[in-house]
Amino acid sequence: MSSRSLAQSGRMYDVSTRKRALALVTQGRSLNSVSRETGISRAAICSWQQRIEPLPRMSSPGPGPPADEQAYAYLLGLYLGDGCISAHPRGGYHLRIACADAWPGLIQECREAITKVRPGIAVYALQKEGYRMMTGYSRHWPSLFPQHGPGKKHERSIALVSWQQAIVDVHPWEFIRGLIHSDGCRITNWTTRLVAGEQKRYEYPRYFFTNLSGDIIRLFTHTLDRVGVDWKRANSHNISIARKASVALMDTHVGPKH
Secondary structure (H helix, E strand, C coil), X not given: CCHHHHHHHHHCCCHHHHHHHHHXXXXXXXXXXXXXXXXXXHHHHHHHHHHCCCCCCCCCCCCCCCCCHHHHHHXXXXXXXXXXXXXXXXXXXXXXXXXXXXXXXXXXXXXXXXXXXXXXXXXXXXXXXXXXXXXXXECCHHHHCCCCCCCCHHHCCCCCCHHHHHHHHHCHHHHHHHHHHHHEEEEEEEEEEEECCEEEEEEEEEEEEECCCHHHHHHHHHHHHHHCCCCEXXXXXXXXXXXXXXXXXXXXXXXXXX
């Protein structure tokens, strides 16, 4: 980039405009899409990225422990699967969880979990194509979710801090539910068998969980081990739960999306 372009990128836009553009990039949006939405050139956004300091990660929640730890375990699973945190131009942060329109029950559970974790904050749904972005504002989201950081989750290290792990240890099923409700599903497979000379169809349910982050996959499978659920790796990003007893456990504590 020329020195003239760099100078223009600094003079043409105020601080709030720059923060808004960078917040969109932090959500995982491409430079092209942010440029189209904001009307800001890719060159300007790139120059701002090079100058901005990463947001600090915090090892413990500044506002104190979550108001409802069971709801937090569920919300943590949703966040690790389909959530992000972005800076507000005037300070504070937005927590955003993407929830498919096909599952109205999930949308409602997500809303309730956010309000239980941070009582008194407003939660609103921003309609997108095929999904709603459930959004809540708080100054403390990076403290409550220290996994927040620049870039996509699968491109950086993801680990629970000690107070988060303690909550998950007490509420493992809520954590599993959150992960399944974000990046998992319950499906029914079928097969045919030859019985007494006739082909008969058999159906059996199974659960899948898919995530590009190896760290998040390990958090999921470690928690499954703790509650006695057998699983197998379908591929590097896909976990399958198919044994009858384990599916029954999942049905009791998780169930299909609704």
